Amino acid sequence: MSVLLTTIGLGKSYGGVQAVRGVDLSVTTGSIHSVIGPNGAGKTSLFNLISGAIRPTAGRIIFDNRDITALPAHRRAAIGLGRTFQNLALFRSETVLENLLAGCHAGMKTDPLSVLFALPRAGRAEAKARDEAEALIAWLDLARVRDSAVGSLAYGIQKRVELGRALAMRPRLLLLDEMVSGMNTEETAAIARLVLRINQSLGITVLMIEHDMGIVMDISDRITVLNFGEPIAEGGPGEIAANPRVIAAYLGAAA
Ligand SMILES: Nc1ncnc2c1ncn2[C@@H]1O[C@H](COP(=O)(O)OP(=O)(O)OP(=O)(O)O)[C@@H](O)[C@H]1O
Ligand SMILES: [Mg+2]
16 A cells, blocks of 8 residues: 655644654555544644644655655645645635635646736636536535625535635645534534545545544544644554543543
C-alpha cells in the first residue's frame, strides 16, 4: 500500500504550550483515517500544520513523496491538499452556486491575465467552472438551495456546501475538521454516507478530525489518538475502542 501523507516528528509550540509534539503520522492512499482526542489535544493544530496555515516548530511533512514543510498553504492546495474548517469559512451572503464557483475557479490553473482581459481561454475556463459547480450541486444534492444565500441555510446544509467547495479544488487528500459537530443523528448519518462516497466513488483519501465516535468507528480504516499533543495509540476501530490508554484519556477528559 502506498502512503500519501507522512509527518515525521511534527511539533508546534506556542510559547510554553506544546500543542503538537512528536507526531509520526502515516496516511495510506485511498484510506479514511481519523484523528481523535479530547478537547485541546492538538487535532486542529495538526491539521493547520498539514494544510500550511501554521508553521511547525519541529519535524517534517511529506505529501506524495515530496517534502512540503516549507511550502505555503496555497501551493499545498494546488498540489492536492484540500480542507474544511472547524468553524465554517464560507461567503455567507453569496449563494451556494457562487460559493462553489469560487472553489472551482481556485481549483483551475487559469492564466490570470486571460481572465482579466476576458480572452477566449478565460471564457472556456469560466464555462468549465460553471459546469463543474453545477455537477457538484447535483452530486451533493444541493439543487433546491442552489440560489439561496449560504448564511440563510441550515447548518448541516452549509457544511455540505463547504465540503463541495473543498471538493471543487480537486483534492487528493481531504482534511475534514469536525464535520458533524452540532448535527443531529440524521444529518450525521448523511454526512457519513457522503464521506464514504467521496472516498469510494471519487477515490479521495480522507483525513478527518471527529468527536462523534459513531461516525469514527463506522467509516474509519485507521484511527490515530492524540492526547496533550502526542499520539497515544493508532489502529483499526476495534483495536482503538479496546485500547486502555485511549479509554483512560477519554475518562480523564470527562472527569
Ligand atoms: N494560536 C494559539 N496560540 C496559543 N495556543 C494555542 C493556539 N492554538 C491552539 N493553542 C493551544 O494548543 C492546544 C491544542 O489546541 P487545538 O485547537 O489544536 O486542539 P483540538 O484538539 O483541536 O481541540 P478541540 O477538540 O477543542 O477542537 C490547546 O491547548 C490550545 O489552547
Ligand atoms: Mg479542534
